[in-house]
Amino acid sequence: MVARHTLGPELTGISSPDPLKFAFAGKKSAHTQSGSIPVPAEQTQDVYRQLMDSPANPKLLTNGKRLAYIHIPFCRTHCSYCGFFQNTTKKDEIARYVDYLEREIRMSAQDAWTQEGLFHGVYFGGGTPTDLTPEQILRLGNAVRESLPLANDVEITFEGRFHGFDNDKIAACLESGFNRFSLGAQSFNTTLRRRMSRIDSGEFLLERLDYFNSLNNAAVVVDLMFGLPGQTLDDWERDLYTFLQSKAHGVDLYQLILLGSSRMKQSIEKGSMPEPASSPERAEMFRMGVETLSSHRVGRLSVSHWGRDTRERNIYNHGVKSGAEIMPFGSGAGGNFAGHNAMSLRALPAYYDALDAGKKPIMMMSKATGNKPLLGTIGSGFDRGWLEIAKLNHAGGEGMSDHCMPLFEAWQENGLATIHHGILDLTLPGQFWNVTMHQALINFLEQHPLDGQNTEKAA
Ligand code: SF4
Structure with a gap:
C-alpha cells in the first residue's frame, strides 16, 4: 500500500479553504496523456495492415463502443484562440480533398477490423465541416453509411460554425443521416465573438437556432467558452441565460486554455487584447455555469456537458473520454484502434500521395502501453x-x-x-x-x- x-x-x-480556486496551481491542458511507444515510421503501414486484417479485439472495446472521426481541415478564418488551424478554405482544394477523403472511407470498408463490429458514434469535425457544399456533405455522409457498419442508434455529428451553414447544407446533412449538430457558438456576445475572429453576431446565432428548432429534427448542441479576454462574470451569466432562452438541446461549457501558438496569446502579450480570466476567476465562472444550469434543471451528461431533453445523448464525446476505439479519417485526424494511437498526415500533398499509393495516410503511430x-x-x-x-x-x-x-x-x-x-x-x-x-x-x-x-x- x-x-x-x-x-x-x-x-x-x-x-x-477554497479548493475550487486553489487546490492545484492551474490547469495546463484540456486533455490527459498516457504512455505509448512509437512504431518506427518504416513499419507503420505493415503494422496497420496487420491490425486491420485481424478482427477487433473485444477486450479493447471500452463500453463496447467504437467510433469514427472524420476530419475536414479547412477554415474560412483563423480563430484567434485556436492552435489547430490547418488550411484556409478554398473551393478547389476542398473538392479535391473530398474525393480523397471519400476514397479513404470506402477503402476501410474492406478491412476485417472495420466489419467486425458496429460503430456507435461518427463525428465530422475540423476545421470546419460547415464549409462543405451540400453535394459534398451528401457524398461523405453516404460514404460513411455505405462503408461502416453503424449501430441502429448511432449518433452522427456534424460540427461547425454557424457562419455559412445555410438551409441547403442543413437539409443535406439531414438527408444523409446526420442526427446531431455541434456548433461552436463560444459566446453570444458579439464583441467577445469578434475578439475571437468569429464573424457573426449573437443575434444571428439565435436566429439560426430558431431555424434548427423549426425543423424538429436532430439534436443541436452549442459550445460556450469561459475565461475569454475581457469577459466578465456578467457577460458569462448573460451567455448562460441566452443558452437557456435559445432552442439548443445541449451545451458544452469549456474554459479557455491559452495556447502558446495562438494569435490571441500574442495579442495579449503585445497588449492589444485584454488579459484572459485568471484560474480563480475561471473557477468562479465554472461554479456559475454549474449552478445556473442545475437550477434550471438542465440534465448533466458529464462534468462539462448538459442536455436539455432526450435528444442530446453525448455518445461520441463520452466514448472518447472512456477510451473507446476511434478510427480516424482525413488529413490531420487522430484516433486509436487495436491498442495503437495514430495521427494522419497533415500536409495535403502527402495525404493525397499516400492514398494514391493505396496506403492509410498515417503520419505517426504508437503502441499504447497502458x-x-x-x-x-x-x-x-x-x-x-x-x-x-x-x-x-x-x-x-x-x-x-x-x-x-x-x-x-x-x-x-x-x-x-x-x-x-x-x-x-x-x-x-x-x-x-x-x-x-x-x-x-x-x-x-x-x-x-x-x-x-x-x-x-x-x-
Ligand atoms: S476554432 Fe475551429 S473554426 Fe476556428 S480556426 Fe480553429 S479549427 Fe478552424
Whole structure:
C-alpha cells in the first residue's frame, strides 16, 4: 500500500479553504496523456495492415463502443484562440480533398477490423465541416453509411460554425443521416465573438437556432467558452441565460486554455487584447455555469456537458473520454484502434500521395502501453464526475481499488471528492479540476505500479 504522506501536492492537490480556486496551481491542458511507444515510421503501414486484417479485439472495446472521426481541415478564418488551424478554405482544394477523403472511407470498408463490429458514434469535425457544399456533405455522409457498419442508434455529428451553414447544407446533412449538430457558438456576445475572429453576431446565432428548432429534427448542441479576454462574470451569466432562452438541446461549457501558438496569446502579450480570466476567476465562472444550469434543471451528461431533453445523448464525446476505439479519417485526424494511437498526415500533398499509393495516410503511430480497460474505466468516471471504485479491480486487477485509496482519501481531505457507498464522487472543485485529477491518477499508477503490473498490464 502506498503511504499517503509520500504523495505530493501535484497528485493530491493542497489543503485550502477554497479548493475550487486553489487546490492545484492551474490547469495546463484540456486533455490527459498516457504512455505509448512509437512504431518506427518504416513499419507503420505493415503494422496497420496487420491490425486491420485481424478482427477487433473485444477486450479493447471500452463500453463496447467504437467510433469514427472524420476530419475536414479547412477554415474560412483563423480563430484567434485556436492552435489547430490547418488550411484556409478554398473551393478547389476542398473538392479535391473530398474525393480523397471519400476514397479513404470506402477503402476501410474492406478491412476485417472495420466489419467486425458496429460503430456507435461518427463525428465530422475540423476545421470546419460547415464549409462543405451540400453535394459534398451528401457524398461523405453516404460514404460513411455505405462503408461502416453503424449501430441502429448511432449518433452522427456534424460540427461547425454557424457562419455559412445555410438551409441547403442543413437539409443535406439531414438527408444523409446526420442526427446531431455541434456548433461552436463560444459566446453570444458579439464583441467577445469578434475578439475571437468569429464573424457573426449573437443575434444571428439565435436566429439560426430558431431555424434548427423549426425543423424538429436532430439534436443541436452549442459550445460556450469561459475565461475569454475581457469577459466578465456578467457577460458569462448573460451567455448562460441566452443558452437557456435559445432552442439548443445541449451545451458544452469549456474554459479557455491559452495556447502558446495562438494569435490571441500574442495579442495579449503585445497588449492589444485584454488579459484572459485568471484560474480563480475561471473557477468562479465554472461554479456559475454549474449552478445556473442545475437550477434550471438542465440534465448533466458529464462534468462539462448538459442536455436539455432526450435528444442530446453525448455518445461520441463520452466514448472518447472512456477510451473507446476511434478510427480516424482525413488529413490531420487522430484516433486509436487495436491498442495503437495514430495521427494522419497533415500536409495535403502527402495525404493525397499516400492514398494514391493505396496506403492509410498515417503520419505517426504508437503502441499504447497502458492497461486500456483500466484507463477507459478511469476516463469514463472522470468524464461523468463519479467513479465506481470496485470497477478498478475488474479493469486493473484484484487490489487495484485499495491501491488507489490513499490518493482518493487525500482528495477527500482536500475537498476534491467524497467517498461513500463505494463511489468516488467529484465535488464541485473536483469537477473543475477533473482533468488535473484524472492525469494525477494516471501518473500515480505509472509511478506506483500495483505489483509491477497495473497500467502496463496487457489488455
Ligand atoms: S476554432 Fe475551429 S473554426 Fe476556428 S480556426 Fe480553429 S479549427 Fe478552424
